[in-house]
Amino acid sequence: MPVWLRERSWRQTLSAVYLSLPLRGARATPGSIFCSEQYLKVSIPPFLFEAILFAPIDDTNSTAKIGNGNIFFTLYKKEPAMWDSLTLANADKEKLQYLRENAVLKAHEKAKEETEAKKITKQEHKNYALEATMKLEEAERKRIEDLKEKERQKVAKELELWKNQQKDADEYKSIQKRGELHQEIEPLKERKKETKNKTRIPNEGTSKTKLKTTKGCHGSCSMFSQNLKEEQLPAPRSAATIKVNFTPRVFPTALRESRIAEEEEWLHKQAEAQRVINSDLSELEDLKEDEKNPDWLKDKGNKMFAMGNYLGAVNAYNLAVRLNNKLPLLYLNRAACHLKLRNLHKAVEDSSKALELLTPPVPDNENARVKAHVRRGTAFCQLELYTEGLQDYEAALKINPKNKNIEKDAEKIRHLIQGTVQSS
């Protein structure tokens, strides 16, 4: 139950009502006052004061002053008239209720209107600010444009001046040239005239020769001046050729020619090859762990090759191939063994197989490819298929042009071929 505040004192003038409400210690805030046209409420829990005013007031302009333990209201009447009392005397409950609700509604509407109005003004302010900044920027831009334009005009004027200077200079030069030419022609003409007079050629002849001489004069004049110039210049250089080498393509090359794709393919293939195990387990069960590893077998084979045990090496490689037939190096080394054993056809086969597996051709597997070509070439030559052999040697040279041995051998084969061609 709220505690009603009943003590209040009021006085009035024709246009305003002054209401003083003591608060009895309660602290009032602006939020505790609610006022509409005909309804006034002060609520400071637990205290409550409400009044249905005698006549409507202008609640927007009315004020309330909080201080000194009381609230002092200054209410401006809508219609200037003297009130009989502050509140409506015969206010029954329903009317009270109705008025209250009305008041609340009205207050709400007012609040809404106020916020609307605020929004609109805010918007207007924003627009104004925007326009102002735009104007400023526009001004700045224009200033810069003007400066640039001035520069441009200044420069254009200078250009015109310079151009006219050039024209004048040109004309002057051409006049000078003509003058010089005349000067050169004059003495020559006189000399020619003298010779003509001396020879006494008949009239027709004279006219013809006259024409000729003048033409020839002109020609000789220009040649004359040019000859002078040419003597000042050195003679054309004696022709010579300089041979150049270009930087070899090292990976990574000029990025446009990067071989990244191929390198990747090669690495991928190698990785795959390592993983392949085409083993026939039944036969190989009695082999030791080591002997099932193709790399270990390859090493064994290499050692045996180095010691000269070619058959043993071949056996090792054979077993390794049975375990993993995707390793190009196995075929490569086996080819070398076959060469030593003079199994030339087998050597060719193995080298070919190695080359097949050594695709795509990348700098990584250069050495291996060179070896494969050389071995196959050697086998061909020993089979007296010299042209095929030479082809392989040249392929090897192409991959590695700096190897002197391959070059020498290639030369030898070429000679051999030429020798056989000549003899046959």
Place this chain on the structure above:
Amino acid sequence: LAGAGAERPQVVSHVQQELNYTVFDCKWVPRSARLLCLGSAARGTGLVQLYELHGARLELLREIEKSKPIKCGTFGATSLQQRYLATGDFDGNLNIWNLEAPEIPVYSVKGHKEIINSIDGVGGLGIGEGAPEIVTGSRDGTVKVWDPRQKDTPVANMEPVQGESKRDCWTVAFGNAYNQEERVVCAGYDNGDIKLFDLKTMSLRWETNIKNGVCSVEFDRKDINMNKLVATTLEGKFHVFDMRTQHPTKGFASVSEKAQKSTIWQVRHLPQNRDVFMTSGGSGSLHLWKYEYPAQRSKKDSEGSEMGVAGSVSLLQNVTLSTQPISSLDWSPDKKGLCVCGAFDQTVRVLIVTKLNKI
């Protein structure tokens, strides 16, 4: 960067001329306000157009059409009176034209098997001494030096060794022509090779590889003891080499700068100030640079041999004129700051760079 009120040089666009053909090269006619545009028409023929600067526009004085598209041209080897134009075309022909009588060339030779990418001339225009010579660099990997007085055969030929795969030569430049005998040719190739050929001793004097294809090389002056060489490459880099001191193994000292994200098509030094140069880029932009020399241009290395010290490069101004690459650039030798550039958007622009006196 482009402060209008600052004391930096400004690049002012004076005239813009739309063309109806692809322009590959543009050159000022010496001692005049006329310029030439060389290029390729849509129907596959070559075009030479002569324009004159009239106020704020270009007036077409003459148009010459030839059978093959023209890639490059130079006035470098001709005298001031004759002003003959030497051109290289898409078919590998080197021709020298008298623009007053352009029906028949004054000199013509099928110098190369493939397109002539770049041409330079020296010994003419009253600059320097020695015989007038023209150098051409072609896609067939060879660089040939011609003397207009000798028909059909070049006076020097720089070609790949027999059997070697060839690299396209993209650019050539003369330099070191300070007396009658001395001369060098610098050539840049598409794999990043730069080679310096000495024509007096007929040998390769220096070579290096700067990784990316070399689009343009130029000495700061052709007619002095070689001082600086600028080489521009793909991917927006350029190198400035100090050519005064050659180390026996390390070659020439250099400083490099990455200017733009795209190819730098051309470098051109200002004829009136050899430390200022402009680079043109694939993004349609122009950058104006200034080179500053170091306190000491050479120093001794650990073994006592002299090696050069490179200086530094600073950007004076940059401007974007087009969306297409600016493939050709030429400063006027007569008016400081006047330059012409041609871009692949079929436009040729005359620009004026101001405040160059204050650098």
